[in-house]
Structures are given as structure tokens and as C-alpha cells.
Amino acid sequence: MSYTFDFNAVSIAPLLQGLWVSLELTAAANVIGIGLGFVLALLIMSPYRPVRLPFMLFVEFFRCTPAIVQIVWIFYCVPMIFDVFLDPITMGVLALGLNLMAFNAEAYRAAIQAVPREQLDAGIALGLSPLQRVLYIVFPTAFRASIPVLLTNGIVIFQQSALVAIVAIQDLMYQGKTLATETYRPIETFTVVALIYFAVSFPITQIVGFLERRRQLLVS
Template identity: 55%
Template sequence: MNYQFDFHFLSGSLPMLWEGLQVTLKLAVVSNLIGLVCGFVLCLMTLSRWFFIRFPAQMFIELFRCTPVLLQVVWFFYCVPMLFNVFIDPIMMGFLALGLNMTAFNSEAYRAGVQAIPREHLDACTALGLKAWQRTLFVILPQALRNATPVLMTNAIGGLQQTALVAIVAVGDLMYVAKMLATDAYRPLETYSVVALIYFALSLPIAQLVQYIERKQDAATGRS
């Protein structure tokens, strides 16, 4: 292999990479927040005993689970304005597309967490005369969140990586900036290698934290 690596050209592009990284982090944080909040609401809808609430929620989940994320991003960016005559800022559209995808996957994580709650805890809520919202807020949510935390954090890593897909619709995230730099300098190996290391550096601490939490939960389960 006679290729000579040269990373020096990237030194003058650090401000551009930083701006792209900021957009990536915004997309990751906001879409994960949407997924955490709306995912729990969607989970409660799927567990409803009323079919007209449960069925649309289940269809929403299956729609986002059974179609490629890239297709979802492209659909929101190009089809929503055409169908509804609504033109939203590209970053806001990225929040919406990625956030709804996270909502679907986090809902399933929450559902598994809710189903892992001992039946005795729910019976105790009835015995204490707690209202439905009190039972949901003070009993179900804390336990479901604790049970689902490893999966939710794993989904967060996936959400961070999925932000790169908005580059295809010209949102100026880290991946889009990298694509421009690689094209202008004819240095794709150096550019994409550096960007890969950035994504790795962002994801690795979360992955290590997930493993730590899983070990703590396993140890607590073993003690109980």
C-alpha cells in the first residue's frame, strides 16, 4: 500500500468540524429526550385495555421498527412538506424524524420494564387507594425506568450514530461536514477515520456505563 496518510490538512478545518459536531450533539440530545418522554407515553398506550388507543400505538411502533431509519429521515424531509405544505427548519425536522424513531424503540424498552414490575407492587397501589396518575408517576415510571435503563442507554448510542443519516438531506452535522472536507481535499481516509474516532469517543463512555449498570442490576438481582 503506497498511500501516504496526511492529517495536517484537517488542522485548518477544526472550526468546521466543531460546528458539525455541535449539530450532531443537538440532534442526539433532543431526539433522545423526545424518545424518553414520548416513549413512556406510547408504552402506556400500548398497555391500554382500550383497543382504539392500543392499536394506533402498536401500529406506530411497527411502522418505525419495520422501515429503515434512512427512509424515515428522507420521508420526513421531502414528503411532509409536499403532503402538508409545512416547511420546517431542517434541524427541527431532524429532531422530529429521529425523535419519533427513538420513541418507537424506547417504548418497547419501557414496556419490558413495566412488565417486569412485580404484581404485588401494583396490588399495593390498589390497596393504598392510589389514583391512576399517582400509580403511574410514583410507582410504575420509576421502576420501569430503572429496569429499562440499559436498553434506553443502548438506544441512545444508536440514536447518536443515526444522526449521521441527516447528512444525506444536507443538514450540516458532523458527517455532512466530513463529506465536504473529504471531497474538497481528496482525503477520504483521513477525514472519515477522524470522524469515526469522534463517534467512537462519544459512544464508548455510554457503552461502558451501560455495562456497569447491567452489572449492578445483576448483582442486586442476585442478592435478592
């Protein structure tokens, strides 16, 4: 192999600018996914089929189709169908946030079903309204139980944010592709890009593992 590696040709500055965009997309998507994911979980657990069914279909659509298809569809089809034109970053947040919301809803649903009946009975005995029981009993309990899964989903959406490069959002992957084209150093460039993704994701995966082990110890 005659190829000579030259990592000095890889400029870190544009990659860090792209990383910042990726982190912005991830943070905004997680706000949507964590907050609205719980609301979506409540809706798909509704005892009323007309209420439950459309939201179940929403969840299954985002769980059963590739994220790249969802991103392309939202970027190109939403403006044409609904005559809604938003800036690329907002569209990226919308696409990633809806995807994350669907996956988080499933995590919340499992956690909600595990809320002890005694806690709900205690809320009723205290005279709490259904909304108050959801806010003060169900959500805190379900959120704590779902934290490892929510963190895992958050990391997955950070990695999937690389897909927005195909619609020209200047995230980390987009900057990496541009730099590789300009320098003719794709091996070095994408190696550095991969290491940046790893450096961000790995600490979170360790936190998730720690929380899982701690929860198992508490249960046992």
C-alpha cells in the first residue's frame, strides 16, 4: 500500500463548527422527544380507540421507516403538500424530534405501565385530579425509570443527525464531506469525524451503563 497518511491536512475548525450544529440539532430534538414523547405515550394508552389509533399509527410510521426517508420526506414533501416553508435547521429539528418522540413514547409507555398502583391510589385518596396525578405521580416516576432508555435514544438521534447532511445542513458530517472533497483526504477526514462522534457518544453510553447497573442493584 503506497498511500501516505497526512492528518495535518484535516482542519479541525470546520469540523468543530459542524459538531456545534449537530449538537444543536440533537439538543432541540431531545427537548421535543422527551417532553412530547410523554404526551404521546399517554395518547396511545387512551382507552378510546378513535383517540389511540392515529397516534399508534404515528409511532409505528416513525419506528418502521428509515430515518433518512423521514428526513427527505419532511424536507421536500411538507413544503409542497402543506405550503409550509421553514429554514433548514428548523426542518432538521422537526424531522429528528418527531423520530425521537416516537421512540421515547414507547419507553414512556412501558414505564407508565410499571407505575405502582398504590401510588395512584394514594393520589386519589389525597384528592388529586387526573391531571395532577399525571403531573405529580406518573410523570416523575416514569421519567426516572426511562432515563437510561431516553439517554440511549438521545445518543442514537445524535448519530442519526449525520443524515441531515444529505439535505445540505452544515452539520459535522456535511463539513466532513466538504473537507474530504477539498483536501482529497477522505480516509483521514472521515476517521477524524468518526472519532469526534465517538468522543461525544462514548461518555453517554458509560453513564447509561452505570444507571442500568445502579437500577439493577436497587431492584435486587
